[in-house]
Amino acid sequence: MPLDCSDRPRRPGLRSRSLVIAATLGLSSQTLPVEARNASLWGRGVFPVASFAGYTSGFGMRSHPLSGDVRPHYGIDIAAPLGSPIRSWWAGTVSEVIVDGGCGNGLVIRSGSYEHIYCHLGGQAGHGVYRSGGVLLRVGQRVATGQVIGHIGLTGSTTGPHLHWGLRYRGAWMDPARVLRAMAESRRRRNPNPLQRPNLGVFR
Template sequence: MKSTGQTSVFGRRKEPHTIIIAHGDEIRHFTLRPWAACLAGSVLAAAAVGYLLATSYLVLRDDLIGAATARQARMQQAYEDRISALRGQVDRITSRQLLDQQLMETKVSELIERQAELNERGSRLGSMLERAENTVGASLPSTAPDAADKPDNRAEITQPAAGYSLASLDATDIKPLSLWKTRTGSAPDDTTADRADRLFSSINQSLRDIENRQISHISQLADNAQRNADAISDALETAGLPAERFSSPDGGEKSDVGGPLIPVDGSTMFDSKVKDLDEALDTLDQLKKEARRLPLANPAPGHVVTSPFGVRTDPIIGTAALHSGMDFRAPTGMEARTTAAGVVVKAGWNGGYGRMVEVDHGQGYATRYGHLSEILVKVGDKVTAGEVIGRTGSSGRSTGPHLHYEIRHNGAALDPARFLRVGKKIAQYL
């Protein structure tokens, strides 16, 4: 049988699918179009895929959440590790800064102590240098370096800290290196610590140089004083005059000595040199006092000696006789001055001396000034060196105006020329 939907012209015709549903007497039918079938299939496929995806998500969600949590935990751990590393680096920097600060505070404290010590030395040296200059006197330039070669640094020696302000620093004023920033705001680095260390080294070297100059200056003064004392003592001993020989600060001979080597610090060296200088100045002072008590000055400087000490032909009777003094040509009325300090023991007419003044200088020494035309002192007067005691003339046993000058020791006449030579030799030290 042929289908009714078939024609002879176009062949067999496609009929739509029809779905018939019978329920009792009721019959229903639905025509299913191709596009509707495709749509229904697509919907069902999409629903199936969605169901599968939802089921997969629900199944794999815990794994995904665990993986995300683990990843987040790893990231957090990495951040914590980084923070710990940074904290450790900050702690190391802080510790280094604290150590640098403590080191700086220690160095500053040491410098302040050294500065205080130098200031204390300067106060001690002030009076001692003044005493040394007064004691050594005019002989210092002959032994000291040239002023052109070495400038006067007395102010620096006695006030060594004038160019520094360390005394105003305190431990709280020393900031850690982290706070030592330049004006541009850049953080400090190793070069800042290096610069600070070089600064401390420079100041320390400056203070050490001042210490060395102090010790060198003291040693030079002590050497000058001892040299002058030796020169005075040698001159007096050569002339047979009394002079106590004091030991030099260096202890004299250096042979046949020994002992363990014990290095000394700057303070001990300074105290030792100050002691040497003090002893040398005491020695020089004592020798100067002894020399000044002796009649070493010229009673008539610039005047010719007309008759020396010793045996001569007597000018009155022409026979050999002992001349117990020296005669200086002097006009009548010239001032007669003493050659050393003492006490007047005779002042008046004394036989062949005419008008005469005798001065006792102690230690058995006395001087006589004869043939005066006028006496200006009296017995018991205390006179100083160079004081006018009378005026020259020609009184007594004399052939013309002159000054007769004698030096006696325990009553025995001595050659005044010997005293005059010594006085001229050591005049620069007195």
């Protein structure tokens, strides 16, 4: 699974507006999870990093920060303090526990036709089991939307603490920024008056 990534945070301190700025593409209703075909339901998704510190790398071709060679990056990198919680973007089932030199400790969660991938986690992983602090997950286990599924670590190919978050739809990689934009737009539509907009803690 080509997931190796490594980046030093280059834009620390960015907050909620960075989510909208970095996510520049839209999604049609045909590319949404079954549970979110109604665009208004996208707001139920959860931003996977609890303590957001900035974006360090986007989706697509890039120069790898360790080797320098140009290769595809199948996700986005989200900087966060070491040990801070990682949350499941959507409810689903743990389909794989990853241990390799690129992703490090990682999880794959399946939600309908989508798989969301989390890399560089702290803790211990192996033999279909992942442990970190009070988190204990096994292959086949159900997780809820927003459930803490791990913690930011330094495992795998990385030069600083961050989450590599990837998304596949029916086996094809897609830009997670598109999903983040759909989530932000759904919240905006539900609360068009900024004075009445609730605190979106998932964008901290």
